Amino acid sequence: MNHLTNSDKPLYLQIKALLEDQIVNDQLKEGMQAPSTNQLVKFYGLNHVTVAKGVNMLVDENILFKKRGIGMFVSEGAKEKLLYSRKLDFVDKYVLKMVEEANRLGISEQEIIQYVKEIKKGEL
Structure with a gap:
């Protein structure tokens, strides 16, 4: 994973951009499980609400989708x-x-x- 360094952007947008970059760069491919909110919270030491906001934006844009009890996955066509x-x-x-x-x-x-x-x- 990359480190968050863009201080002029809110952290939730940095999380969103990080995941987007991983999809564009084929680190996360369609159908693959994305890092969980808890993993991102632990890795970056951020507030759960902050991370969830960035991840949920990707869900709202149909870039990621949730499988209840399993996790987040990269959507087809993302x-x-x-x-x-x-x-x-x-x-x-x-x-x-x-x-x-x-x-x-x-x-x-x-x-x-x-x-x-x-x-x-x-x-x-």
Whole structure:
């Protein structure tokens, strides 16, 4: 497990993000049992209510589901949902602002694409 380090985010959102990262990175796969609330409480030394709030958000979003008496499990399609959501967030946070600034600077679509290719290759 990763350690919680993002102090500007509430702890319950850090727990939520941690579990999401584990799903996206295939550490937790569809159908696999997720760490229990009690395990997360013990590992991170957090309040049970704080951990439960983050986990329950994932249940509400159908990323995790509960099997009564057994635990939490990763829902079918969870990784795809998370990737889709993160891609939309990426476009909103980065691409939209980049395109707006490129328009202000008169940078063409082809130039943007070339810059991105160069950066991905490590040439820029």
